[in-house]
Amino acid sequence: MKAIAYSEYGPPEVLHIREMEKPSPKDGEILIRVHATSVNFGDITARNFGNISSSQFNMPGFLLFPARLSFGLRKPKRQVLGSELSGVVEAVGKDVKKFKPGAEIFALLGMEMGAYAEYLCLPENKVIALKPSNLSHAEAAALPYGGAMAIGLLRKANIQPGQKVLIIGASGSIGAVALQLAKYYGAEVTAVCSTPGMDYVRTLGADHVIDYTREDFTQNGRQYDLIFDVLGRSSFNRCKSSLTPKGRLVYVSFKMKQLLQMGWTALSRGRKVICAMTVENTADLEQVRSLAETGKLKVILDQTFPPEQAAAAHRLVENGGRKGSVVITF
Template identity: 45%
Template sequence: MKAIVYEEYGPPEVLKIRNIDKPVPGLHQILVKVKAASVNFGDLRARNFKNISAKNFHMHSLFKFIALMMFGFSKPKKRVLGSEFSGVVESVGSEVSSVKPGDHVFGYLSANMGAYQEYLCVDDKICVAVKPPVLSFEEAAVLTYGPVMAVGVLKNIKINPGDNVLILGASGFIGSAALQILKSRGAKVTGVCSKNKFDYVMNLGAENVIEYKNGDYLNSSLKYNLIVDILGKGDFTKCRNLLKPGGVHLFISFKTAALFNMIKTRFFGNKKVICKIAIGSRDDFLEAVQLIENGKIRTGNLSLFPADDVVDAHRFAEAGKNTGPVVLTFD
């Protein structure tokens, strides 16, 4: 069967189409004929992990060390990228009762990766579910990682109807899901992103969009109850002025300064910093699926590339030419 493999870290050209053995499902496994897989933040990062500078790594360096332990220090341990997939169940192990051959499914593989191949074996206990019929395979393939992470990081974050929220990174996988979850809780969301993604973010339900270039959002006249900072690019000392009393700056990517501010604001001041990690649990995934089924989370502006054109797809996404999610399609 066809797979996209990589044996060295580097630019998109390290991704090669190869023939590898078709996997055979174990007792608790599902064999999926993959129809679509996303090209997301994690794929672009994992493809070139070794060469990402500390400055361009948005998390504390401890996380980079952990990531390199998982993905390989000098060369990739996992040969096949892709953390999100959709497809058709081909066969199941004898202990699987949650799905059956012919079912249309979608799922999130987290750091295990492996969606960039024609057939994929997944454990039935991971984040995998029957695809809501309202979604195409291509849409389903971009609606697992972002929604499950957004559900996780927004857990226990209080929002009241009418609250103002600013999302720094509203056009990305997690930000676009967070926008819609917060909107479904009654928030009025201002999205911050690149200009070419304004339409996408407005169509997902933002009240307002602002560019991050030149720090334009810092001049916003609105005051916010919550700032969701996807890449940790917002400086709390500057963003503090954008928060209402009692407001929260939620970092989902954070370095030492944000952690320090989280501790400091626990004891001082009436504006808080929170640094939060999502674990990507099956429960969070099922909550995300429910939101999708209820029409609360959707996607749009997909850029589709046949799997054979994976190098072009990675180049396109890395250059930020997309106006929404990038998807690889398999025959």
């Protein structure tokens, strides 16, 4: 079978096509014929992990070394990227109960990766659900990560109808779903992204759009009940005047400083910092399917690429300014 592999950290060009043995399902596993997989933040980060500095690492610095050990210090341990997929169950191992051959599924693999391949075996109890029936494989492959993360993270934000919500990073995987969910929960949503993504976030339902390359939202005099910052690049001190008196600044990515701010703002009755974490789970993925099937979540594709052009797909995501999801189809 064909896979997109890499054996050293580096730029998109380290990705290459490799012939690998087709796996066969063990007891409790399903064999998936992968139709599509996305290119997302995790793939770009993992591809270049050996070269990531502590300031580029979007988590507390003390986690960088354990993360390096887990990814592989000098060379990547897991040589096939891909944290989400859409495909068809081709065969099942002994004792598999949830899925039958022929079932169309989508799945979230997280940092275990491996979806950049024509076939993949997964234990049936991993984060796998039936694919939304109204979406193509290419569309469905772009939803599990952003969808499940946004659902889990927004749960911590406790959005209420009528609230004013600002989403920083609204054109990315998590932000695009968070925007649509916030609208679904009845909020008035302002999306922040760069110039190329402005029409994209409007199509997803944003009421207002701010281009961060031209406007600093902290200077426009508007206030929000919730600021949802995906990459964690904002500062609480600068955001204070943009938060309503009981407003919350939710960091999806955070360092020690934000964790400490969460600690001391927890004691206050006023504005709060929340460093939100979520864990991949099947219930959230099933909710993603149901929201997609009822038209509450849509997927807009920027571009799809064949496996041979995986490097171009990575470059498109890495350069920023996406106008939709970027997907590799097998």
